Amino acid sequence: MKETVIYRLVRPLRHLFGKLPEKNVLMILSLVVGIACGLAAVLLKLSIEFIHHRLISLSDSGAYNVLHLIYPGIGMLISLLFVKYVVKDNIGHGVTKVLQAVSKNESKIKAHNMWTSMLASSVTIGFGGSVGAEAPIVYTGAAIGSNVARYMGLSYKNMTILLGCGASGAVAGIFNAPLAGVLFTLEILLFNISMTSILPLLLSTISATVVSYICLGTKPPFECTLSPFSMGNIPFYVLLGLFSALFSVYFTRTTLWLEDKIKNIRRPYVRWALSATCLGLLIFLFPPLFGEGYGHLRELLNGGMPDLEGETVLAFFMHSAWSVPVFFLMILLLKVFAMSFTNAGGGVGGTFGPTLFIGAIAGFVVSRTINLIGGAAVVPENNFVLVGMAGLMAGVMQAPMTAIFLIADMTGGYELLIPLIITATISYAATRAVEPYSIYTKRIAKKGELLTHDSDQAVLTLLKTNELIETDFAPIKIDATMRQLVDVVSQSRRNIFPVVDSKNHFQGYVSLEDIRPIMFNHENYDSYHVYNFMRSAPAYVYVNEKMDRVMTKFEQTDAWNLPVVTEDRTYVGFISKSKIFSSYREQLKQVSHD
Numbered sequence: 001m002k003e004t005v006i007y008r009l010v011r012p013l014r015h016l017f018g019k020l021p022e023k024n025v026l027m028i029l030s031l032v033v034g035i036a037c038g039l040a041a042v043l044l045k046l047s048i049e050f051i052h053h054r055l056i057s058l059s060d061s062g063a064y065n066v067l068h069l070i071y072p073g074i075g076m077l078i079s080l081l082f083v084k085y086v087v088k089d090n091i092g093h094g095v096t097k098v099l100q101a102v103s104k105n106e107s108k109i110k111a112h113n114m115w116t117s118m119l120a121s122s123v124t125i126g127f128g129g130s131v132g133a134e135a136p137i138v139y140t141g142a143a144i145g146s147n148v149a150r151y152m153g154l155s156y157k158n159m160t161i162l163l164g165c166g167a168s169g170a171v172a173g174i175f176n177a178p179l180a181g182v183l184f185t186l187e188i189l190l191f192n193i194s195m196t197s198i199l200p201l202l203l204s205t206i207s208a209t210v211v212s213y214i215c216l217g218t219k220p221p222f223e224c225t226l227s228p229f230s231m232g233n234i235p236f237y238v239l240l241g242l243f244s245a246l247f248s249v250y251f252t253r254t255t256l257w258l259e260d261k262i263k264n265i266r267r268p269y270v271r272w273a274l275s276a277t278c279l280g281l282l283i284f285l286f287p288p289l290f291g292e293g294y295g296h297l298r299e300l301l302n303g304g305m306p307d308l309e310g311e312t313v314l315a316f317f318m319h320s321a322w323s324v325p326v327f328f329l330m331i332l333l334l335k336v337f338a339m340s341f342t343n344a345g346g347g348v349g350g351t352f353g354p355t356l357f358i359g360a361i362a363g364f365v366v367s368r369t370i371n372l373i374g375g376a377a378v379v380p381e382n383n384f385v386l387v388g389m390a391g392l393m394a395g396v397m398q399a400p401m402t403a404i405f406l407i408a409d410m411t412g413g414y415e416l417l418i419p420l421i422i423t424a425t426i427s428y429a430a431t432r433a434v435e436p437y438s439i440y441t442k443r444i445a446k447k448g449e450l451l452t453h454d455s456d457q458a459v460l461t462l463l464k465t466n467e468l469i470e471t472d473f474a475p476i477k478i479d480a481t482m483r484q485l486v487d488v489v490s491q492s493r494r495n496i497f498p499v500v501d502s503k504n505h506f507q508g509y510v511s512l513e514d515i516r517p518i519m520f521n522h523e524n525y526d527s528y529h530v531y532n533f534m535r536s537a538p539a540y541v542y543v544n545e546k547m548d549r550v551m552t553k554f555e556q557t558d559a560w561n562l563p564v565v566t567e568d569r570t571y572v573g574f575i576s577k578s579k580i581f582s583s584y585r586e587q588l589k590q591v592s593h594d
Helices: 002-017 022-058 067-087 094-104 116-126 134-151 156-175 178-189 195-216 231-263 268-285 294-301 315-319 323-344 352-374 381-396 400-411 414-434 442-446 455-462 482-490 547-557 577-591
Strands: 496-500 506-511 561-565 571-576
Touching: 022 067, 022 116, 022 134, 022 156, 022 195, 067 116, 067 268, 094 134, 094 156, 094 178, 094 442, 116 134, 134 156, 134 352, 156 178, 156 195, 156 400, 178 195, 178 400, 231 268, 231 323, 231 352, 231 381, 231 414, 231 442, 268 323, 294 352, 294 381, 315 323, 323 352, 352 381, 381 400, 381 414, 400 414, 482 496, 496 571, 506 561, 547 561, 547 577, 571 577
Parallel strands: none
Antiparallel strands: 496 506, 561 571
16 A cells, blocks of 8 residues: 555656656666665664663663663664564664675565664664664665665666665765765675766765765764874784784674574574573673774774773773783674674664774774783874774675775775775785675575676576476376377477376476487387387476576586476476576676666
């Protein structure tokens, strides 16, 4: 009903835009989507801040505020109930869901995702859930772009571009970083895009950033004072890159493993209770794990140190020089657990923010350790905090260009561009040597649903085996006589005849060329049977088999047609190389952004 009303509202616009070339329509809509995503990013940031400040105002000023034990669990429960009874859909892991929408659902995202992820994540994070708001806003932005394109009747190709415009606009709006928004979409979301298609992305990110500037001001989100770059510190930035790679692998593997383990608990309220309890204890012991942790991150960026006296029973760690990096190393290790407990327990949030937080802590731990060993301020700690953010992002997200320019944009740290490049590149290369997939793509890569920047592989991923099956072959029973087979041949336009048993299980096939020498000899019609001419299939294709595996079977058998069967070998039809090549060409036209 809602979609009908929306279609009625946009019908005049569709009629008006129908007179324009689709490329021009795309430019106009990318601007509209950018403005909408900028407003969504502003609304999300303000909502989180409002909830957070209201809760803080209710807290006691005394030592070890016990309310921080229960706040995150309350937020997770509200989010759990909202998703379970209102949304009735899985809205977590936003960036991964966007990737799946592009590869599996023709870039279509459900309309409710234009607001549900935002609402659930604002409650989760506002109450102290240890996750980030960036992935939910990317999902929101992508949903806005996808649905605007769908309502306006755009093609799959332009719908995918507008989806990317929404995602890039969301990143630009929440970080005031237009260039990083474009790079995020190019590196992570859109697998195949030409230079001519970058213009809509730029329009979207610029318009989203302008909206954010108007509403929230032009200052970078993490404005800081930095020390000048010194060439003598390059070896230490190389060390930071390797350290970032180590924790990138730890972050990715621990997160996915822990979430899977917790989600094995089938009862959602038991899962929530366990996760909320563990998260509350972690935050009680390590207050920087509360919420996004950006307040403590800003202190480190400006050369300060979080004052934890009276906030945790572990504050004594801050009294000894060597115990300080040990304390922050524990935070570094436990942030992954806090994030996973939040998401697995019913909260809605992303890994984007925690990646920035852990990167900053990693930079601080490395630089403070170097300074303690050297006995003096050998390296500027705030510089390493900033560069560490890029190092973790490059490794975890496997998007080095996004990491470099996002951190430079949102901190004003372009004077550290060289160390940003060094650390991010080393972290990315070292991480990829051990872990070929990012935290966003690892699960869908295992399912064979990942689109890559390799056009051939991307098109094969988009092709679906069950849509290429040809069913106009005439089957024949295995015990049928030659006379019955000739009757079937006379009514068929094909030269292959699948042979099945009484239960329609595939047994083999008969080729017209095999029976041609005797099919005109009427005297032998009743003495020959189908099984006398039947050939075995060189390989079977299963109904939902991935197309790359199907192509491998064609290459290995050198066949032009292969039978398609179910798991119990029930005959379904045939799939041919010619059909695949034809569909490949059509799909390539759809995904090529010229």
